[in-house]
Amino acid sequence: MITIKILTGSTRPDRFNVQPVAWITSIAKKRKTIKTELVDLEKLQLPFLDEPMAPMMHKYSKEHTKHLSKIINDADGFIFVTPEYNHSYSAVLKNAIDYLFYEWNCKPVSFIGYGSIAGGSRGIEHLRGVAAELKMYDLRETILLPNYWENTDKDGTYHFNEQHEKAASDMLDSLIFWAERMKEARKLINAKK
Ligand SMILES: Cc1cc2nc3c(=O)[nH]c(=O)nc-3n(C[C@H](O)[C@H](O)[C@H](O)COP(=O)(O)O)c2cc1C
Numbered sequence: 001m002i003t004i005k006i007l008t009g010s011t012r013p014d015r016f017n018v019q020p021v022a023w024i025t026s027i028a029k030k031r032k033t034i035k036t037e038l039v040d041l042e043k044l045q046l047p048f049l050d051e052p053m054a055p056m057m058h059k060y061s062k063e064h065t066k067h068l069s070k071i072i073n074d075a076d077g078f079i080f081v082t083p084e085y086n087h088s089y090s091a092v093l094k095n096a097i098d099y100l101f102y103e104w105n106c107k108p109v110s111f112i113g114y115g116s117i118a119g120g121s122r123g124i125e126h127l128r129g130v131a132a133e134l135k136m137y138d139l140r141e142t143i144l145l146p147n148y149w150e151n152t153d154k155d156g157t158y159h160f161n162e163q164h165e166k167a168a169s170d171m172l173d174s175l176i177f178w179a180e181r182m183k184e185a186r187k188l189i190n191a192k193k
Contacts, residue, residue: 009082072103077179084115089123108178119144
């Protein structure tokens with residue numbers, strides 16, 4: 001059994017983020033071969049990075065860092081659900097990422113982005129560079145929701161369609177494929193340490 005964790009990229013009141021997060025979580029939960037867990041940064045309430053040592057030293061002094069370390073270490077792969085803020089991804093997501101290093105290593109990550117015309121793609125492209133530094137494998141399979149507000153009803157509920165469902169299925173297939181293989185790769189790497 002592999003574990004896929006879904007990270008929320010927004011902590012704003014009334015954030016749209018909860019909708020794609022709930023949608024992809026419900027689809028992922030139908031897969032019998034994976035365990036899916038939500039990592040809601042709004043609930044974690046991490047302060048701005050406040051560790052005296054760099055994460056590569058792997059010496060954590062704060063309880064919130066140890067807690068986050070366990071959550072991320074337990075994962076075999078990730079879905080980052082990110083808004084686009086000023087042509088990048090959110091500061092709250094970067095802050096959570098920067099807390100750790102080894103816990104992210106050799107794990108696949110895929111992305112759901114949303115926003116205006118670019119559908120969050122500019123934020124996702126920035127995340128790809130960060131993923132490389134963390135030795136993650138950033139998957140090609142992504143889901144973009146451009147101008148998402150044009151596809152909501154009066155109460156703000158977004159309408160996901162068949163194309164989105166197909167994209168989610170492709171994303172999960174790829175994520176599971178690589179999560180299984182990278183889990184084996186991590187065992188080989190750890191055995192050499
Ligand atoms: C600080 C800020 C900057 C934004 N910049 C962009 C942007 O560069 N590109 C874009 O597509 N949308 C941008 N938006 C619009 C967001 O995509 C939209 O507000 C979205 O709902 C934010 O996600 P959230 O509700 O989950 O926080 C920005 C919104 C905020 C709050």
